[in-house]
Amino acid sequence: METRLYKIEKKEKPLENHLFKIEYHDYDGKRKYLEYTIIDRQKAVAVFKFQNEYRFMVRVEKVKDYPIIVNECLQNKASEFVFDSLNYKDLLKQMN
Incomplete structure (x- = not known):
């Protein structure tokens, strides 16, 4: 995922106790939204939804x-660790 800086136009009031929405405009001036759902406040874990992609954030x-x-491979490329896949939509449904 490419990282860019965007100007936040509006941070809306929480849609629910754990669901938030941020409005911004992309480089073409189109209105976009970033949604995030706080999964665990104490552990500071959330799921961000950005242009139909989901990411765990801390x-x-x-x-x-x-x-x-950390795969520090000074001499040879090490095999990447394969994580279990996660169904973010199902996880977020459980929050509602």
Whole structure:
């Protein structure tokens, strides 16, 4: 996923206690929305929905609380770790 800077036009009031929506305009001036659902406030875990893609996110202050996998391959490329797939839509349905 490409990273770009966008100007946030409006952060709407929570749609529900755990669901939030942010309005922004893309480079073509089209109105877009970023939605995020807080899964666990104490652990600071959320699911972000951005242009029909879902990502797990953790607040930067809480990253130290989670193990991180680093494939440091100085000589040879190591095999990538394959994670279980996650059905984000089903997970978000459970939140409602």
